[in-house]
Amino acid sequence: MIQISGIIGGGGGAPEPITGKISYTGDMVYSLKFMDGALYHLLTLESSGALAVTGTIVGDVWMCGGGASGGIYTGGSGGFTANYFNVPIVSAAITIGAGGYPNAYNTTSDRGGFAGGATSYPGVGSANGAAKGTAFAPYQAGNGGCGGGGYGNDSAASPGGVGQGTTTRPFQSQDMPPQCGGGGGRTNTSGDNWSETVRCYLGGNGGSDGGSGTGGSPSVYANRNVANNCSNGGAGGGGGGSMRGYLPQYSNDGGSFGRDSASVRTSFFLQPNAGRGGGFGYGGGGGGANYENNTTGSGVGTPGAVMIRIPV
Amino acid sequence: MINAAVIQNDTVTNIIYINESNMALFQAQGFELLDTGPLGLALGDRREEGVWYRETDGIQTALPILKA
Numbered sequence: 485m486i487q488i489s490g491i492i493g494g495g496g497g498a499p500e501p502i503t504g505k506i507s508y509t510g511d512m513v514y515s516l517k518f519m520d521g522a523l524y525h526l527l528t529l530e531s532s533g534a535l536a537v538t539g540t541i542v543g544d545v546w547m548c549g550g551g552a553s554g555g556i557y558t559g560g561s562g563g564f565t566a567n568y569f570n571v572p573i574v575s576a577a578i579t580i581g582a583g584g585y586p587n588a589y590n591t592t593s594d595r596g597g598f599a600g601g602a603t604s605y606p607g608v609g610s611a612n613g614a615a616k617g618t619a620f621a622p623y624q625a626g627n628g629g630c631g632g633g634g635y636g637n638d639s640a641a642s643p644g645g646v647g648q649g650t651t652t653r654p655f656q657s658q659d660m661p662p663q664c665g666g667g668g669g670r671t672n673t674s675g676d677n678w679s680e681t682v683r684c685y686l687g688g689n690g691g692s693d694g695g696s697g698t699g700g701s702p703s704v705y706a707n708r709n710v711a712n713n714c715s716n717g718g719a720g721g722g723g724g725g726s727m728r729g730y731l732p733q734y735s736n737d738g739g740s741f742g743r744d745s746a747s748v749r750t751s752f753f754l755q756p757n758a759g760r761g762g763g764f765g766y767g768g769g770g771g772g773a774n775y776e777n778n779t780t781g782s783g784v785g786t787p788g789a790v791m792i793r794i795p796v
Numbered sequence: 797m798i799n800a801a802v803i804q805n806d807t808v809t810n811i812i813y814i815n816e817s818n819m820a821l822f823q824a825q826g827f828e829l830l831d832t833g834p835l836g837l838a839l840g841d842r843r844e845e846g847v848w849y850r851e852t853d854g855i856q857t858a859l860p861i862l863k864a
Binding site for chain 1: 797799800802810811812813814815817818821822825827832836838839850851852853
């Protein structure tokens with residue numbers, strides 16, 4: 485992460501710098517970015533702070549709330565997004581919504597994970613964080629920008645969380661990657677993992693680009709060595725919780741397609757953890773818990789962000 | 797960097813991501829902020845006479861909630 489105050493401009497022939505016109509006390513990343521055939525100054529505000537603007541600047545603003553943490557069964561949903569086009573870029577105290585923190589499951593009420601915080605740019609707009617999932621059967625990820633994956637179960641498989649239904653790409657631009665993916669739901673097996681064939685309950689995948697998560701599946705039988713079908717996070721979401729193993733060596737790594745993916749098993753004798761929200765994305769939901777690690781196992785949501793683009 | 801609870805009317809109304817060095821700036825503008833870490837503060841938690849509570853399983857429980 486790069487923290488700068490003000491914008492670094494280029495020399496002769498380079499785009500006109502806006503140094504001295506904008507500064508920020510929080511974490512801010514600056515880049516020049518082509519989007520939809522035009523070149524923009526792109527400012528990404530990654531933590532809460534005070535934005536100071538000198539003079540009149542007009543641009544576009546995208547923002548997202550924080551992602552929810554994964555629940556005991558379900559993936560966390562990604563934060564909601566919002567776009568504001570052709571608005572005055574004004575001085576303001578900007579708050580960036582935090583991601584939901586990993587679940588300790590100290591109470592039944594905590595089983596749905598924790599919601600993400602809202603992001604706000606006073607004078608421009610706001611974006612809500614993802615809601616937490618339900619704490620009672622049928623377990624379901626909360627609503628968000630992209631839905632978290634559901635829980636696999638024969639009698640009570642749950643649907644995925646509901647996404648916002650519109651793209652999560654900043655500025656609705658195809659030149660920007662989608663953000664705020666949902667985390668994958670938990671996958672586990674029914675028991676005798678020392679057998680060659682095991683019964684697997686597959687968690688649903690997290691949603692991407694505004695989509696809902698997929699539901700969990702009833703059980704299937706598969707060879708334990710190929711039953712590594714942990715659910716995956718959507719773009720920007722965390723990987724799903726791991727399959728349970730009665731013996732540690734039969735536990736599998738979490739899902740792998742979240743931005744930051746799931747953690748991998750670091751030791752033959754250690755259980756892997758669920759994936760947290762996207763390391764390179766914003767507002768991603770955390771993965772569902774690892775069955776054997778319910779006390780600490782769900783993935784944390786990632787914080788939201790504000791992006792400002794100003795035509796060069 | 798920490799997660800800070802935004803408190804209005806003795807209720808946690810938002811959780812924000814913020815560098816500790818910016819806390820004073822926001823507090824000077826009227827925000828009441830508390831690090832969520834020590835108590836595990838979450839949205840909706842309420843403060844009564846200096847003690848934080850969360851409704852869990854239908855019961856008001858003082859924070860922090862420790863695993864049984």
